[in-house]
Amino acid sequence: MPGRQIIIYDKRADVIAKHKVGWWEIWNASRARSGEPPLKQDDPTESRIWRVEVRAGKHYLKERWNIRTWSDLDNRLGDMFAASIEAIRHAQPTRDSNRSRWPNSELWNRVVDEVQTDLFEMRQWADPDLVKSVQKDALNDLLARQMLGLMVNRAALRGVQFPQLRAFALSIGDELAREVSNSPSRIGDKLARTVNRYDLGI
Incomplete structure (x- = not known):
């Protein structure tokens, strides 16, 4: 799964089918903390549990969100979830033939609320393309300063004075231009590897 998926399924049915009895204890403990009664396991209408999973593949994390480390994930998870639930949603069907005008289902409104509140501290509120652009500009500036510093060092080694x-x-x-002309294959390969390393998509 290289991209993005959102999965919705009946977790109650899954728990019963796979005999995962511990989940009842977890759910009821959570309900008890909220002052709610235990779920009625034998009555689906009184114990339905819908599970919503937002999934992201490695390619999607790296290429779209520039997420490569656990720290990156911790910082951007909320943004990624928010973007996913805006791009994909669960709607309540109406008589309108245009599905894009269907309202969000009650379940989806709850999902949106949970992502906006519970994941608030895991958001940067910035478009990933803008973040990449800023990072690329910063790296370009750093390399330019390094190139100037290296040139000054070479000048000092050769005894070049400031007027020259x-x-x-x-x-x-x-x-440098002569080096490119004399070794086009080697320099071209190096450029291609560097483009891939920085994920510039040139």
Whole structure:
């Protein structure tokens, strides 16, 4: 599953079919804390439990959300869930032939509320494409400063004085251009590997 999925199923039926009796204790303990009575296990209308799972594959996490570490996941999980439940929803059918106008089901309104409140601290509220753009700009600035620093170091090693520094910088550019011309295959492969490493999609 490389992309995104939302699964809704009857957890009560799953628990009964697979004899996962411990779930009744978990649910009833939660209900007790809220001052609610235990579920009536023998009555589906009084004990229905709907489970909603938001699933994200590795490719979706990495390419769309730039999530690669547990720390990234902790910071962006709320944003990812919020985007998923906005893109995919469970609707209440009406007589309207246009399904896009169907309202959210009661279940989905509850899901939206839970994601917006319980996952609030796990959100950055920023579009992932914007985050990638900012990160790319910051890296570009860092590399530019490093290139300048390396050029100054080479100038110092060769005894270049400040009045000649601009001309020396131009000569470094020509030197790099000749290297590209002399080794196109090697430099091209290196560029391709770097593009993949930074996930630039060029």
